[in-house]
Amino acid sequence: MPGIKDVAERAGLSVATVSRALSGKGNVSPRSKERARTAAAELGFVVSYQASSLASGRNHNVGLVVPSVHRWFFSSVVEGVSATLLDAGYDLTLYNVSEGRERRHSVLNDFLLRKRVDAVIAVSLELSEAEIDQLLAIHRPIVGIGGPLPGASTIRIDDSGIAEAAARHLIQLGHSKIAHMTGDAAYEQDFRLPGTRQAGFKKAMRDAGLALRPEWQVSADFTIQGAYANARKLLGSSPERPTAVFAASDEMAIGTILAARDFGLRVPQDLSVIGIDGHELGEVFGLTTFDQDARGQGALAVRRLLARFDGAGDTAAAHTEYPTRFVIRSSTAVPPLEQGPIR
Amino acid sequence: MPGIKDVAERAGLSVATVSRALSGKGNVSPRSKERARTAAAELGFVVSYQASSLASGRNHNVGLVVPSVHRWFFSSVVEGVSATLLDAGYDLTLYNVSEGRERRHSVLNDFLLRKRVDAVIAVSLELSEAEIDQLLAIHRPIVGIGGPLPGASTIRIDDSGIAEAAARHLIQLGHSKIAHMTGDAAYEQDFRLPGTRQAGFKKAMRDAGLALRPEWQVSADFTIQGAYANARKLLGSSPERPTAVFAASDEMAIGTILAARDFGLRVPQDLSVIGIDGHELGEVFGLTTFDQDARGQGALAVRRLLARFDGAGDTAAAHTEYPTRFVIRSSTAVPPLEQGPIR
DNA sequence: CTCACAGTTGCAAGCGCTTCCAAAACCGTG
DNA sequence: CACGGTTTTGGAAGCGCTTGCAACTGTGAG
Numbered sequence: 001m002p003g004i005k006d007v008a009e010r011a012g013l014s015v016a017t018v019s020r021a022l023s024g025k026g027n028v029s030p031r032s033k034e035r036a037r038t039a040a041a042e043l044g045f046v047v048s049y050q051a052s053s054l055a056s057g058r059n060h061n062v063g064l065v066v067p068s069v070h071r072w073f074f075s076s077v078v079e080g081v082s083a084t085l086l087d088a089g090y091d092l093t094l095y096n097v098s099e100g101r102e103r104r105h106s107v108l109n110d111f112l113l114r115k116r117v118d119a120v121i122a123v124s125l126e127l128s129e130a131e132i133d134q135l136l137a138i139h140r141p142i143v144g145i146g147g148p149l150p151g152a153s154t155i156r157i158d159d160s161g162i163a164e165a166a167a168r169h170l171i172q173l174g175h176s177k178i179a180h181m182t183g184d185a186a187y188e189q190d191f192r193l194p195g196t197r198q199a200g201f202k203k204a205m206r207d208a209g210l211a212l213r214p215e216w217q218v219s220a221d222f223t224i225q226g227a228y229a230n231a232r233k234l235l236g237s238s239p240e241r242p243t244a245v246f247a248a249s250d251e252m253a254i255g256t257i258l259a260a261r262d263f264g265l266r267v268p269q270d271l272s273v274i275g276i277d278g279h280e281l282g283e284v285f286g287l288t289t290f291d292q293d294a295r296g297q298g299a300l301a302v303r304r305l306l307a308r309f310d311g312a313g314d315t316a317a318a319h320t321e322y323p324t325r326f327v328i329r330s331s332t333a334v335p336p337l338e339q340g341p342i343r
Numbered sequence: 344m345p346g347i348k349d350v351a352e353r354a355g356l357s358v359a360t361v362s363r364a365l366s367g368k369g370n371v372s373p374r375s376k377e378r379a380r381t382a383a384a385e386l387g388f389v390v391s392y393q394a395s396s397l398a399s400g401r402n403h404n405v406g407l408v409v410p411s412v413h414r415w416f417f418s419s420v421v422e423g424v425s426a427t428l429l430d431a432g433y434d435l436t437l438y439n440v441s442e443g444r445e446r447r448h449s450v451l452n453d454f455l456l457r458k459r460v461d462a463v464i465a466v467s468l469e470l471s472e473a474e475i476d477q478l479l480a481i482h483r484p485i486v487g488i489g490g491p492l493p494g495a496s497t498i499r500i501d502d503s504g505i506a507e508a509a510a511r512h513l514i515q516l517g518h519s520k521i522a523h524m525t526g527d528a529a530y531e532q533d534f535r536l537p538g539t540r541q542a543g544f545k546k547a548m549r550d551a552g553l554a555l556r557p558e559w560q561v562s563a564d565f566t567i568q569g570a571y572a573n574a575r576k577l578l579g580s581s582p583e584r585p586t587a588v589f590a591a592s593d594e595m596a597i598g599t600i601l602a603a604r605d606f607g608l609r610v611p612q613d614l615s616v617i618g619i620d621g622h623e624l625g626e627v628f629g630l631t632t633f634d635q636d637a638r639g640q641g642a643l644a645v646r647r648l649l650a651r652f653d654g655a656g657d658t659a660a661a662h663t664e665y666p667t668r669f670v671i672r673s674s675t676a677v678p679p680l681e682q683g684p685i686r
Numbered sequence: 687c688t689c690a691c692a693g694t695t696g697c698a699a700g701c702g703c704t705t706c707c708a709a710a711a712c713c714g715t716g
Numbered sequence: 717c718a719c720g721g722t723t724t725t726g727g728a729a730g731c732g733c734t735t736g737c738a739a740c741t742g743t744g745a746g
Contacts (some may be wrong), residue, residue, distance in 0.1 A: 003702060019704060026705080027723055050402070050456055054393045054731045061436075069421050071621075075412050082412070084441040086446060091459060093404075094437040096425040103429065118611060131691035222735040225627050261604065271436060280413075284568045286520055322459060346732060357696045362734060369735080370693055394732035399703045 002043040006172050011039035022047065022150025049091070061091040062305060063117035065107065065134050067124060071222055071280050072251055077123050080298025083105055088306055093117055097125075105167045119305045121298075122149060124193065141308050143301045147193065152316045153304065155297050159193060162247070162290045162324050166274050169288070169326075170244045171208045174334045175272060178205065179242035181232060181252050195196070197248045197276065215314035216242050227255025235271075236261050243271060243335040250289050252275035257285050257331065266335035271336055272321060278327065286330035297322050345386040353375050354382035363447060365390065392434070403435065404434040405648060407461035410467060411441045414565055415594055415622050416637050420466050420488055423641025429651055439466075451477055462648045464641075465492060467536065479591065481523035484651050486644045490536065498640050498649065498663045504537060505633045505667050506543025506591070509617050512631070512669075513587045516550045518615060518678045521548065522559035522577060522585035524570060524595050537562070540591045540619065559585050563595050568600025578606050578614075586678040588612060602630050613674035621670065629673035640665050 004022075008015045013032055020026040021036035028036075039045075053059045064073045064081050067256035078094070085092045095111060097104040108131055112120060120135060124146040129133070132151060135142055142152035180201045205212055218234050220226040227247065234256075235241060251311030253275030257267050259333050265271045267286075275282070278291030300322070350365075351358045363369040363421040364379035370393075380389075407424050409417045419438070428435045438454060440447040451474055453464060453612035462580055463478060470478070475494060482533055485495035523544045526537030547660050548555055561577050563569040569627045570590065577599075578584060596618030598611050608614045610629075618625070621634030643665070 005702080010477075015703080016689095016705075016726055016728095017724080023704080025735090029724060032724080046453060046457055048702055050393055050458055051731090054397055054704080054733085055704040059393075059729080069412065069418050069425070075418055078412050079439060079441065080439070082437060083441075083446075086438070086450065086454075089453065091433050091454065092437050094421070094425060094435050095429070098421060098422065098426075098737095107429065108387060111429075113609065114389055116392055125506050174517065183365075199677075223623070255627075278393075280566070280568055284571050314412055326713075337623075348732080358733080359698095360694080361736075366734080370695090372694060375694080391732055394701090395734075397703085398732080398734040400734095435708055525695090668711080 002045045004045070006043055007036065007039045007045050010043060011035040016018070020140060023298040023332070024248060037091075038121055042170065046165065054292045058309075059091075059116060059118045060089065061117050062119045062121060062302070063095060064076065065095045065097060065112075065120065065122045065125060067096075069094075069096050070245050072226045072277060073146065073249070074123060076294030077298035080300075081302055082119060082298075082310055083295075083298040084302035090118075090302075090306075099286060104131075114271060118309065119143070121301050123147070125149075141305055143304055144295050145301055148257070151317060153320075154214070155301055155304075155320045155322055157290075157297075157322050157324050159196040160200035160203070163197035163246070163325075163327065164204045165200075166276060166290060167201045167204035168208075169332065170246060170272060170274060171210065172205060173244075173332060175244040176210050177216075177240070177242045177244070177335070178206075178210065179213075179218065179245045180254060181231065181234075182217065182219045182228075183248055183309075184219045184221050186221070192243035194248055201246055220255065222249050223253040224251045224253060224258070227252035229255075230257050231256040231259035235259055241271075243292075244332070245271065245273050247273065247275045250275035250279035250282055253287055253289065253331070254281055257287070267331050270336055272332040272335070273334050278325070282327070282329065288329045288332040291325040291327050292322065293325075295306055307312055307313050345388045346503050347388070349386055349389070350379065350382045350388045350678070353386060368643060378573075380585075383607045384529075401652075402434075402459060402461045403432065404436055404460050405438045405462045405464060405645070406438060406455055406463045408438045408440060408455075408463060408468060410439075410484040412437075412439050415620060416489065416592070417466060419637030420644075423643075424464060425640075427642040427645035431645070433645075433649075434574045441581070446602035446626055448474075456481055460598050462646050463651065464488060464654070465495075468492075480554045484574055484648055486647055488549055489526045489639050494660060495660045496663075497642055498647075498665055500667050502539040503543035503546070503583075505619060505635075505669075506540035506589070507547040508543075508669065509589050509619065509633060510544045511551075512675065513589060513615060513617060513685070514553065516587075516615065516675060516677050517658035518587040519553050520559075520583070520585045520587070520678070521553065522561065524574065524577075524588060524590040524599060525560065525675075527562045527569075529564070537591055539647065544589055560635075565592050565594060567594045567598040570595035571601050573597075574599040574602035575605065578602055578608065584614075588614065588616050588677070590616065590618045593618035593622035593625055593630060596630055596632065597622070597624055597628055597675070600630070610674050613679055615675040615678070617675050621668070625670070625672065631675040632670050634668040634670050635665065636668075650678035 004015055012157040017032055021033040023026045049060050050312045084090050095107045097107050119141040119142055121142050136151050144154040145154050146156055182198045183265050218230050218245045220230045245256050247256055253273050256273050260267055260271045267273055275287055280288050346615055347358055352359045361379045364371045364376040385432045392403050411417050425435050438450045440450050462484040463488050480492050487495050487497040489499055525541045548670055561573050588599050590599055595614050599616050603610055603614045610616055618630055618632040625632050
């Protein structure tokens with residue numbers, strides 16, 4: 001395995017000049033630069049980031065902390081981050097902290113602090129103040145996606161806004177018996193998303209003068225199967241059935257649609273369902289949803305960091321509201337005709 | 344940020360002894376070890392893997408190369424690998440090479456060769472001989488999951504065997520009009536899975552003396568939505584419908600079930616469907632399948648590597664056949680009564 | 687009491703780079 | 717042609733750790 005020394009020798013230059021030539025830092029005559037480059041290419045030389053980082057402090061590596069790798073949003077972000085990073089020649093160190101607090105704690109402590117990463121992207125993590133301080137203490141850029149992260153830059157969609165818009169969409173279609181499937185309390189603790197979206201829903205309902213029936217406020221774990229199970233309860237046991245369900249994620253919306261089918265309910269004729277995400281399966285189910293381009297959010301986070309690395313050193317924490325797109329498909333429609341007493 | 348020097352000072356030991364005490368290599372008296380440990384703990388010291396790896400050649404970092412992070416099998420493997428690695432104090436560098444050959448090429452070349460990783464886990468990648476040579480040339484342990492990887496250790500399930508068993512299950516129920524949904528040719532190139540499973544299917548059919556109708560051999564991209572689209576064609580256009588479908592993955596089986604429902608076909612009364620995977624959604628759809636514990640495969644791969652690192656230096660390439668579990672749910676049953684001419 | 691030996695320890699030489707610093711080479715002017 | 721200023725270059729000092737080596741300690745046997 002060739003080292004920079006070999007390159008220097010072959011190019012007839014000093015190690016220092018080769019280093020500068022290949023990294024692009026410092027002044028090097030075009031001629032030397034060219035020489036160094038060809039010599040490196042001929043030898044198949046590629047710098048050791050280990051050594052490079054020891055000497056320079058830069059790692060060419062960013063850490064991505066996600067709470068799961070299975071759920072749509074997270075894997076989409078991972079994809080976007082990964083692709084953008086790879087293109088830029090950076091490594092991606094993945095920290096999947098799905099298994100509870102100790103895992104998370106050890107990741108933050110033992111891993112990120114080892115200075116192995118130049119920056120951290122934290123997805124939908126609700127961190128304690130101590131944890132945030134810890135992160136900020138390593139003096140590396142941090143960007144949070146899909147969740148608040150005081151002190152760091154964040155990229156997020158207008159959760160409460162689109163939740164409100166989703167609910168309003170149903171209301172405008174004529175629905176008044178609207179159920180909401182939100183995230184489990186357990187998730188609220190970690191992500192805080194559910195609450196924000198729920199707030200938007202409630203606002204829309206209140207603004208329309210509609211009642212919030214507690215038995216129509218259900219929750220699940222953000223998965224299709226979890227939502228399916230709970231939607232069955234919602235649709236099966238209620239003395240009166242809602243005519244529409246607003247699910248806080250597409251996966252939960254899909255679970256709801258599957259449950260509805262089990263009861264012979266047609267979507268949208270008997271039940272309207274709307275979600276949030278832009279999940280690939282949305283098409284299959286004709287799901288009306290707000291498309292938040294998760295992949296794009298991941299890519300944006302990386303671009304942000306890269307800009308920072310390149311010295312466009314805007315150290316100030318910037319908060320970006322990522323745009324969403326309302327996609328109307330066939331899972332929402334006007335409510336069925338009232339079957340009860342003539343109104 | 345404290346260095347090993349600070350620890351040495353505080354413990355009243357030399358840097359060398361502290362290094363040995365903390366790494367567990369070489370002889371250190373219990374007393375010194377204890378001292379070094381407490382000093383390190385008090386200072387919150389944690390070795391810099393950068394420096395450590397420069398000096399020792401060991402990275403505490405393994406590279407995981409996956410063709411996608413969205414599909415069930417891959418994200419499950421990622422999860423297993425990640426958890427096991429984190430527990431062992433190793434970092435995971437993720438290389439998602441979903442976007443074609445150049446990406447893959449650059450990953451192999453520029454990234455893995457930088458010696459940033461102690462080992463490589465390659466999931467379901469069909470590599471060219473040159474690529475394999477390249478990988479082997481870096482003299483790091485490699486383990487392949489779910490695909491052949493000549494020269495490296497592999498962990499895989501008995502693809503053709505369970506495919507055969509799946510088909511036999513249908514045959515034994517009395518089916519003879521069995522369709523097979525395999526992977527796209529595009530995937531065959533990369534993963535070779537489809538072919539192996541297809542071979543098992545064909546064998547079972549041949550052994551039972553059943554005909555393989557070309558129009559019942561369909562393929563998709565291993566996703567629910569892809570399978571859904573193609574299953575619609577299969578079930579909608581055939582002059583004669585199959586009574587059972589064997590899908591090469593659970594995701595494709597689910598897509599098939601969704602398509603069947605669209606046509607008013609009841610599963611399993613009108614159509615039996617069987618898959619392979621053990622996908623979380625299997626429960627929701629009552630899917631009969633072979634559970635291959637993908638998470639477990641990832642974990643096993645890591646344990647294998649860790650053992651190697653610890654000097655249980657069995658350098659020989661070992662091939663493990665990972666066990667699967669046949670899970671019978673409600674998507675398979677005896678075929679419907681023949682509707683055609685009296686037999 | 688001495689010797690051989692195994693168990694401990696510290697010194698110092700790197701690991702492969704980056705970067706500070708000073709020297710060398712170059713440039714256009716006066 | 718000499719001069720100051722600007723590039724370009726190479727020497728060498730690290731970055732924070734590991735590890736070969738030699739020196740040292742303590743032990744039980746002779």
